[in-house]
Structure formats: structure tokens, C-alpha cells
Amino acid sequence: MTVSLAAHAAAHPRAALQDRYAAVRAHTLSLAAPLSEEDQCVQPMPDASPTKWHLAHTSWFFEAVVLCEHAKGYEPFDARFFHLFNSYYESLGPRHPRPQRGLLTRPSLAQVHRYRAHVDAAMARFIETATGPEWDAAAPLMELGLNHEQQHQELVLTDILYTLGCNPLLPAYRAGEAPPLRLASGPSTAGWIDMQGDVARIGHAGEGFAFDNETPRHEVLLQPFRIADRLVTCGEFAEFIADGGYEKPSLWLSDGWAAVQANGWRHPLYWIAPDDPRAPAPHWQVFGLDGVRPLDAEAPVTHLSYYEAAAYAEWAGARLPTEFEWEAASAAPGMHQLTGHAWQWTRSSYDPYPGFRPWAGAVAEYNGKFMVGQLVLRGSSSATPAGHERATYRNFFPPAARWQFSGIRLAKDAAC
Structure with missing residues (x-):
């Protein structure tokens, strides 16, 4: 260990x-x-x-x-x-x-x-x-x-x-009682935090618990970049949909566009379109643990694949941050919604850190064997148990996964 x-x-x-x-x-x-x-x-x-x-x-x-x-x-x-x-x-x-x-x-x-x-x-x-x-x-x-x-x-x-x-009745997880998963809104207007290029120390250090994939702590050279001070909202993502975001192959990675076509994606998972027979009203609805509710335009958008997150970033004239940019920026003043809202896709492949060694024994299989074909997400979600989050936590999923509470934080190169 x-x-x-x-x-x-x-x-x-x-x-x-x-x-x-x-x-x-x-x-x-x-x-x-x-x-x-x-x-x-x-x-x-x-x-x-x-x-x-x-x-x-x-x-x-x-x-x-x-x-x-x-x-x-x-x-x-x-x-x-x-x-x-x-x-x-x-x-x-x-x-x-x-x-x-x-x-x-x-x-x-x-x-x-x-x-x-x-x-x-x-x-x-x-x-x-x-x-x-x-x-x-x-x-x-x-x-x-x-x-x-x-x-x-x-x-x-x-x-x-x-x-x-998947149930046509769309039953609530707790009928008649909304679970304590309400997302706090960030600033009404997204801002950008400028981060200077520098050598950043990345990874877990100290005596607190960490999974083996968060170690060892090491240095990473970062170029100057900008990062959004809050997550992308449902209202902002609805603008992407209204502008034909799911219909423009130029916005999508090749595998992402193939996934859109193969799966018929037209909006985030659990969104119910106004013309959907299940919609209780003629406007966007969202199914969640508390049942079907009207779309909250100010809440962070969730249940997106990496492909959808990357397409939205392209549409917005931005990109997704690397996991190292995200971790370095997590300590910057003015950052909102870092944890407790949505896991945030990064553009980083889930790779071992330099000098990584898995734990000994059976638990050597815990993380290292999955370091291929996955993308890193940072932060934590509204479903993450209290006390189970930290800035160095590396979640990971394949790029098409969208059933998780996964969302978007944008980044840009400093010159953009």
C-alpha cells in the first residue's frame, strides 16, 4: 500500500x-x-x-x-x-x-x-x-x-x-420527498479566471486518504490558460440545442458524431423535450431522483458524455481543461462549483502519473488496470457522499458514458 x-x-x-x-x-x-x-x-x-x-x-x-x-x-x-x-x-x-x-x-x-x-x-x-x-x-x-x-x-x-x-412511469426515487441533491447556482454570468503558465505540483500529498491513481505527486508544466469560474448551465446547453448543436458534425469528434447518429442523441440524458409524449407541459423537463421537474435554467447541466461536453465547448469557442489545469485552478480564488455539483469532464486521458505503482496484493487491480480508453473527470457530484471529495480525486469513464452526474467546465488558451 x-x-x-x-x-x-x-x-x-x-x-x-x-x-x-x-x-x-x-x-x-x-x-x-x-x-x-x-x-x-x-x-x-x-x-x-x-x-x-x-x-x-x-x-x-x-x-x-x-x-x-x-x-x-x-x-x-x-x-x-x-x-x-x-x-x-x-x-x-x-x-x-x-x-x-x-x-x-x-x-x-x-x-x-x-x-x-x-x-x-x-x-x-x-x-x-x-x-x-x-x-x-x-x-x-x-x-x-x-x-x-x-x-x-x-x-x-x-x-x-x-x-x-427506463420505466415509462418515470417514478421518483423518493416519492413525495425530494432528496437533498439540489444544486446551488453559480454566478449568473460566467467569468474567466486567468492562470499564468508555471510548474504545478499535481497529485496527492500528505496523510489524508487517497487512491493509488492520485499518486505520486509530481511536477507538470502548464502554459497560460483561462478557466471558467462556474459550470455550464442547463439554460446555456439549451441554447446549444436550439442552435442545432446535435445536427452539426463540424462540432463533434469523429467518434462522438458516430455516437450521436447511432444512438439518436438530441439532448442530455434524462431531458424530456417539449414534444415528447411523456412531457407534462410544452417546455423542457428533466427527470431526476425527485421525479420529473421543469428544467432549471440556472442549474449545472449534467448527464453528458465526453463527446457532448467537447462538442459544446467547440460551439462555445472554448475547450475542456486538462486535468492538470483543473487541479491547479481549484486553488484559485473565485472558482465556484468545484465539488458537490457535477463531475467535470477533462480532455485528459486516464494515464498513470510518472512513477505510478499500484498497491500490493489483490487491490493492485483497483485502478491501474483501467488506464486505457478512459477520460478523467474532476470534482464530485451532487450524488457523491459527503467527505468523499478532494481536489486530487481522479474519476474516469469511457467517453460515451452519460448516465453519471457529469457536466462541463470550459477552458481556453490564454491567447483566446
Whole structure:
């Protein structure tokens, strides 16, 4: 493990770790609570896993990575679950195919809850009693497991939104109650922050938790650039649509234009056009976790692919920032909506930092094996759990992904 991860785990005494473990695990259950059993078993596309699978997989992680490896005498809840709920860890054995997770009607949701309770009880005993090398080896893995579960908490919301969005009834995630995901508006008029060219220090440093892909900290030479002080709004993106943005191949990357044509994209995911039969009124609507609502022109636009973000930037006479520009600018005065609103596409490929080394053991597969064909997003979204964001966080998705809470921050070369 990296020094930063081990040091962060060592800084948390047992009682604090037990409290944090209990809080994170309880929050996952609270996110699933508004859903029916049927809701939690559906998988409308390979990239969106059922809620029930998320509940089981996050328990599998603690069982497979911590308990089976480090807790003496631990008895697995059900050895078959190692196959069912392994995500992508080749070193930990074969897996049920990802596109078929929605076929797992068994085990039942009730049994998955019993599985979570079994793992939680074993983890409580381990945190209380583990000593010496056993504790030293497991403590950083437990901290990783909690951050891993927080990632899946966001996925529970993004995946169930996609699931409910496929339902012709367009049901709200919490009927009659808007979840606390309202986006704060930025300045009414976007401004530009000028950043001088310089050598920037990029990547995680210090004792706080970080994933391995955020390290090592290194120097990057940046040319002078300008970056928008807020995110692109729904109203601004609607102007792009009205100007024929989805109909002009000159604005699009080649693969992006092919995606537009193949998928019939004409607006962001979850937008409902005025002429859509599902529209409750003759103007733009947006489906979200709180159901169908009128489009909020001042809210940041979300659920865009990288291709759509890049096309909008081209239309606006700008570009997307690199991930290094974004991180350097995150400390600049006057920047708004950095976190808690939308993951922000950058034009940077998801590559290893110079000197990158993955963690040791099974968790070596956590990030490094995906460093091909993906783009980096920075910030965090309205669905990101509190405390799970930082300026060095590197999220990543393929360029066509649009079911995430992903949006746009523009940049320009200094001469533009």
C-alpha cells in the first residue's frame, strides 16, 4: 500500500474506525431504503448494476480482502458469494458476468441483508481484537474498503436513476420527498479566471486518504490558460440545442458524431423535450431522483458524455481543461462549483502519473488496470457522499458514458 494510505489508517484509533465503519455501512442501507425489492434487482444495461448487487459486493470486498485474508478463524457466510459478487479481481477467482448481474434473483434481498449483517459482525470483532502484524496489514485495507463503499454509494444513485428512467412511469426515487441533491447556482454570468503558465505540483500529498491513481505527486508544466469560474448551465446547453448543436458534425469528434447518429442523441440524458409524449407541459423537463421537474435554467447541466461536453465547448469557442489545469485552478480564488455539483469532464486521458505503482496484493487491480480508453473527470457530484471529495480525486469513464452526474467546465488558451 502507499505510505499515505497506511498513515491515514494508522491515524484513526479503533473506536473511531468502528464508528466510521458503522456510519458508512448504514448510509448505504439508507440509500437503498426507498426502493422496492423489484427496484433493487433490475439491471437495464451492463454498466448499471442492481442495487442488491451493490449491497452484496461492498460486503464481499470486506469479506474477501480483509476478513478472509487477515481474520483468524473467519467463516465465510456463503462460499458461492465469492463468485457471485466479485467485480473484476482476477486474483480472487472467477466472477459472474457483469452484464448478467440482473439475473441474480437469488440470493434474495433478505439474504443479502443477512450477508451484510454477518460481515459487519465479523468486522466489529476484528476491529476490536486484531493486533500486531494482523492489524497493521488490515488497517489500510479497511480504510480502502470504506472509500470503496462510498464510491458504490454514488453508483447506487446513478444506477437506480438510470433504472427508473427506463420505466415509462418515470417514478421518483423518493416519492413525495425530494432528496437533498439540489444544486446551488453559480454566478449568473460566467467569468474567466486567468492562470499564468508555471510548474504545478499535481497529485496527492500528505496523510489524508487517497487512491493509488492520485499518486505520486509530481511536477507538470502548464502554459497560460483561462478557466471558467462556474459550470455550464442547463439554460446555456439549451441554447446549444436550439442552435442545432446535435445536427452539426463540424462540432463533434469523429467518434462522438458516430455516437450521436447511432444512438439518436438530441439532448442530455434524462431531458424530456417539449414534444415528447411523456412531457407534462410544452417546455423542457428533466427527470431526476425527485421525479420529473421543469428544467432549471440556472442549474449545472449534467448527464453528458465526453463527446457532448467537447462538442459544446467547440460551439462555445472554448475547450475542456486538462486535468492538470483543473487541479491547479481549484486553488484559485473565485472558482465556484468545484465539488458537490457535477463531475467535470477533462480532455485528459486516464494515464498513470510518472512513477505510478499500484498497491500490493489483490487491490493492485483497483485502478491501474483501467488506464486505457478512459477520460478523467474532476470534482464530485451532487450524488457523491459527503467527505468523499478532494481536489486530487481522479474519476474516469469511457467517453460515451452519460448516465453519471457529469457536466462541463470550459477552458481556453490564454491567447483566446
